[in-house]
Amino acid sequence: MPTKRILLTFTFFNFLMLGYAQTNALTDFNQNRLQKQKTSMMVLGGWAVGNIALGATLASQRTGESRYFHGMNAGWNLVNLGLATAGYIAATKGDPSALSLAESINEQHSVQKIFLFNAGLDVGYMLGGAYLIERAKNTEEKPERLRGFGKSIILQGGFLFVFDLAAYFWQASGNDDLQPLLQGLSFTGNSIGFRHQF
Numbered sequence: 398m399p400t401k402r403i404l405l406t407f408t409f410f411n412f413l414m415l416g417y418a419q420t421n422a423l424t425d426f427n428q429n430r431l432q433k434q435k436t437s438m439m440v441l442g443g444w445a446v447g448n449i450a451l452g453a454t455l456a457s458q459r460t461g462e463s464r465y466f467h468g469m470n471a472g473w474n475l476v477n478l479g480l481a482t483a484g485y486i487a488a489t490k491g492d493p494s495a496l497s498l499a500e501s502i503n504e505q506h507s508v509q510k511i512f513l514f515n516a517g518l519d520v521g522y523m524l525g526g527a528y529l530i531e532r533a534k535n536t537e538e539k540p541e542r543l544r545g546f547g548k549s550i551i552l553q554g555g556f557l558f559v560f561d562l563a564a565y566f567w568q569a570s571g572n573d574d575l576q577p578l579l580q581g582l583s584f585t586g587n588s589i590g591f592r593h594q595f
Contacts, residue, residue, distance in 0.1 A: 420494075422577065423496070423498060423501055424493045424494045425493075426493075426501060426505075426571065426574050426575065427491070427493035427494070427496055427501055427504075428493040429571060429574070430493075430501075430504070430505055430508065430568065430571055431488045431489075431491045431493060432488075433564075433567055433568055433571070434484060434485075434487075434488040434491075434508065434568075435485055435488045435489065437484070437560075437564045437567070438481045438482075438484040438485035438488065439481070439485065440560065441477055441480065441481040441484075441560060442477075442478060442481035442482065442485065444474070444477065444556060444560070445474040445475075445477035445478035445481055446474075446478065448470045448471060448473070448474035448477075448553075449471050449474045449475060449478065451467070451470070451471075452467040452468060452469075452470035452471030452472075452474070453467075453468075453471045454467075455467040456468035456471060461541045461545075462541040462542075462544045462545040462548075463545065464545065465541060465542045465544075465545025465546055465549070466545035466546070466548050466549045467545075467549075468545075469545065469546045469549035469550065469553075470549050470552070470553065473549065473550070473553045474553070477553075477557075501575075502575060505568070505571065505572065505575070508568050509565055509568050509569055512561045512562075512564045512565035512568065513561070513565050515557065515561040516557075516558055516561040516562050516565065519554045519555075519557040519558035519561060520554070520558060521554075522550055522551075522553065522554030522557070523550070523551050523554035523555060523558070525547075525550055525554075526546075526547040526548065526549070526550030526551035526552075526554060527547065527551060528547070529543045529544070529546050529547030529550065530543065530544055530547035530548065530551075532547075533547065
């Protein structure tokens with residue numbers, strides 16, 4: 398009888414320690430994901446601030462195509478700055494210990510999908526910029542504006558494409574960190590179970 402009690406106590410203690418270790422590992426995983434998101438948003442914000450400052454300055458000093466190019470760079474990056482600020486604030490307010498394993502997995506994949514979807518949009522932006530440049534060849538009404546806007550949109554779309562793909566792969570590199578947290582989980586089609594070997 399005492400042996401069973403000792404075994405049961407040991408099993409219970411081991412289960413508690415395993416839960417504590419998994420909770421810490423999950424918190425670390427979420428903290429790392431949020432830090433990557435903050436860093437990515439700082440990069441985007443830095444690009445935006447630089448483009449706004451330089452674009453506004455040069456647009457006021459230039460004429461023709463160059464004026465439109467720099468003006469579009471400044472305007473485009475007002476949106477980027479807003480997105481970067483919102484993304485940074487969301488990551489700062491995120492509580493790494495508040496998510497369950499399923500919620501953490503969902504959040505990890507959601508962030509990756511957003512960056513990948515945005516990379517697809519970026520290709521569309523670049524194609525739109527190329528269309529404006531091509532259209533400038535067939536118009537007499539301010540073709541320099543279309544060329545300037547088109548070149549700016551290609552530049553901004555190109556940067557965002559590289560940024561979004563880099564952010565996607567950086568976030569995806571954390572997927573391997575989920576593997577230890579998933580060990581012992583099994584799915585039968587009707588239920589999810591957890592198995593721990595001593």
